[in-house]
Amino acid sequence: MHSLPSRILLSCFLMSFLAYTIKQFTPRISARFIARVSYEPVASRAMHIQSIPMWEGTGNNYAYLVTDDKSKESVIIDPANPPEVLPVLKEKTDSGAIKLSKIINTHHHHDHAGGNTEILKHYKLPIVGGKDCSQVTTTPSHKSQFNIGESIKVTALHTPCHTQDSICFYFEDGSERAVFTGDTLFIGGCGRFFEGNATEMHKALNEVLASLPDDTKVYPGHEYTKGNVRFAKKVLDNEAIRKLDEFSQANKETQGKFTIGDEKQHNVFMRVSDPNIQQLVGQNEPVEVMKSLREMKDRS
Numbered sequence: 001m002h003s004l005p006s007r008i009l010l011s012c013f014l015m016s017f018l019a020y021t022i023k024q025f026t027p028r029i030s031a032r033f034i035a036r037v038s039y040e041p042v043a044s045r046a047m048h049i050q051s052i053p054m055w056e057g058t059g060n061n062y063a064y065l066v067t068d069d070k071s072k073e074s075v076i077i078d079p080a081n082p083p084e085v086l087p088v089l090k091e092k093t094d095s096g097a098i099k100l101s102k103i104i105n106t107h108h109h110h111d112h113a114g115g116n117t118e119i120l121k122h123y124k125l126p127i128v129g130g131k132d133c134s135q136v137t138t139t140p141s142h143k144s145q146f147n148i149g150e151s152i153k154v155t156a157l158h159t160p161c162h163t164q165d166s167i168c169f170y171f172e173d174g175s176e177r178a179v180f181t182g183d184t185l186f187i188g189g190c191g192r193f194f195e196g197n198a199t200e201m202h203k204a205l206n207e208v209l210a211s212l213p214d215d216t217k218v219y220p221g222h223e224y225t226k227g228n229v230r231f232a233k234k235v236l237d238n239e240a241i242r243k244l245d246e247f248s249q250a251n252k253e254t255q256g257k258f259t260i261g262d263e264k265q266h267n268v269f270m271r272v273s274d275p276n277i278q279q280l281v282g283q284n285e286p287v288e289v290m291k292s293l294r295e296m297k298d299r300s
């Protein structure tokens, strides 16, 4: 049995020990808790994008395999050269790493949609793409959406000009954003106006694609950056173009390394309102500037 004073003393000691313990551990516990809360969604949401270079040294095309990490559902974008794409798909489907659900085509040109027939011999898949794409099953309307797995939302953006059936595909997964631009937008450049005109390309680049969030990463259909920078330097001198020049000299691949925000700085076709460019081409209407730039590039 304890006497009353010693019991009071014991209680006081226990209470101050408890208070000290809480004070010591609370900040660390809450810091750890906050860290876990803020990191978890990033890790569970990230979409996975794998580039598959094709015809390296000639066409310098890219096919892209995009996977929803959670469900493993995948789409293959522009698998134009089956000998280079099928081994990658086979290895991943055979091991269960991915479940292939669609072919997506950015436009009908053979070096983008020309592999569909061969891919279909190995995989039964629907084809989502422009109306003139070989074996196409679905042509999504402008701004219509579909999902890949649990977390990737895709929006189709019609960008007619290079071909009339050109569609850019905008992928969102939480805070990750990417746009697959085919031959409409390249890093530092744009596609030729085979089936369209400057009005259409101006709308495609400077209204439709320019309205995407600035942090959207750009994945074009070809690695053309070196040639595009060479042309950009003749038209304009700015910090962003110098940086792109440096990067493209040091890196063979530039896809996914630059954003829509970067393109607004270093892509002369997205700077049709730049007074220095307007002065150089002797035009001040954005569509006329676009037309002049494309003609200059075609001649260069």
Ligand SMILES: [Zn+2]
Pocket: 107, 109, 112, 162, 183
């Ligand atoms: Zn093309």
